[in-house]
Amino acid sequence: MINEIAPNIFNISLLSREAIKSEEQVLCYKNGKVLMKTLEDKFLIPKKNELGEWVTEGILLGEVDGEKCFIAEGKDKMPQGFEYVGMRDIRGQSDKLFKWVTAVGFHLFSWISDNKFCGRCGSSMEFKENERALKCTSCKNIIFPKLSPAIIVAITKGDKLLLAKNKLHPGSFYSLIAGYVEAGETIEETVKREVMEEVGINVKNIRYYKSQPWPFSSSLMLGFFAEYDGDKPIKVDGIELSHADWFDADNLPEIPNKDSVAGEMIRIFREKNKI
Ligand SMILES: [Zn+2]
Structure with missing residues (x-):
């Protein structure tokens, strides 16, 4: 990575x-x-x-x-x-x-x-002395670096992996289901909600894999593996995703490179399931 x-x-x-x-x-x-x-x-x-x-x-x-x-x-x-x-x-x-x-x-x-100016009072911000944060020169409001937690999940159904094509990403590559954690939500709840919202299926046996800071979008990616649960077919939301399907390890579409945790997780699935 x-x-x-x-x-x-x-x-x-x-x-x-x-x-x-x-x-x-x-x-x-x-x-x-x-x-x-x-x-x-x-x-x-x-x-x-x-x-x-x-x-x-x-x-x-x-x-x-x-x-x-x-x-x-x-x-x-x-x-x-x-x-x-x-x-x-x-x-x-x-x-x-x-x-x-x-x-x-x-x-x-x-x-x-x-964050050049304070969102509370409009005064200028300065560097805080003893931690990595900005502090308002007037009202002392403290702003920590923006860091948005997001889940990314590799869902398997037997020996197949769910991959989806994001409408916003240029190129033709497919990746895992991902989404930002909402306020008041555990990361396990985010996994279930994002999967339901984007592809309309339930998941079980959610296992944490590892995290990866992703500075390009001020995110912290939290990687999970999970298994398909129930009998609902994939129903793509049409907003974030344009297509999603189950893929065999030997017949994967174009996938992200090894820089990202998604790329690493898809390769783990491929190694485990290739014939
Ligand atoms: Zn202020």
């Missing part, structure tokens, strides 16, 4: 504004994209000395293998030899550590940008 970067170490820091030193890396975000140095088909995180006075100060993101890395707001005009790259293209790169640091920076930068 994209977040499994061992043996590299990425320690996220408390938020602080600092002058960036010449050899330190800085991720500059603008309109959902990030500034990258381009080298043929590879992207590299720019260093301060490559950007000169284009960026001087940043927010400390953390240490990547002991080296400080910063996030900052990008400007409209790009320095020569650099370009703004969308998160989808970042995910297309092969270097896991690069992808992960850029993604976590994107998550935190988006949260800070979306």
Whole structure:
């Protein structure tokens, strides 16, 4: 999975504004994209000395293998030899550590940008001293990073797996049923509700598998395996999904890559059930 970067170490820091030193890396975000140095088909995180006075100060993101890395707001005009790259293209790169640091920076930068002012009194926000949070300079309202828990579930029926095509996802790939946890709901209840809403079936024997932070949508994915229960046929909601069906391990449609917990879970099913 994209977040499994061992043996590299990425320690996220408390938020602080600092002058960036010449050899330190800085991720500059603008309109959902990030500034990258381009080298043929590879992207590299720019260093301060490559950007000169284009960026001087940043927010400390953390240490990547002991080296400080910063996030900052990008400007409209790009320095020569650099370009703004969308998160989808970042995910297309092969270097896991690069992808992960850029993604976590994107998550935190988006949260800070979306909370420049207090939603309660309208005053400006500042970094809280002793934890990763923003604090209102006037009414002391505290805002923690946006993190939306979401379930993702691999439902089996004998030796078949339920896969669905999401209307919003570009391309033709199929994935698992997923959805956000509602206020006042346990994650097991979310599994049952989302499955019923999206494909109209009941599930039993719900087993937790593992979690995965998904910075691109400020989510924490919670993976489950479950079994089909009852005799209802699949009834696709038509809102989020355009098609869903039971698939054999040897006849899967296009599936997500191994970056996501969904991709990993589908491959576990395939290994277990292939002939
Ligand atoms: Zn306030």
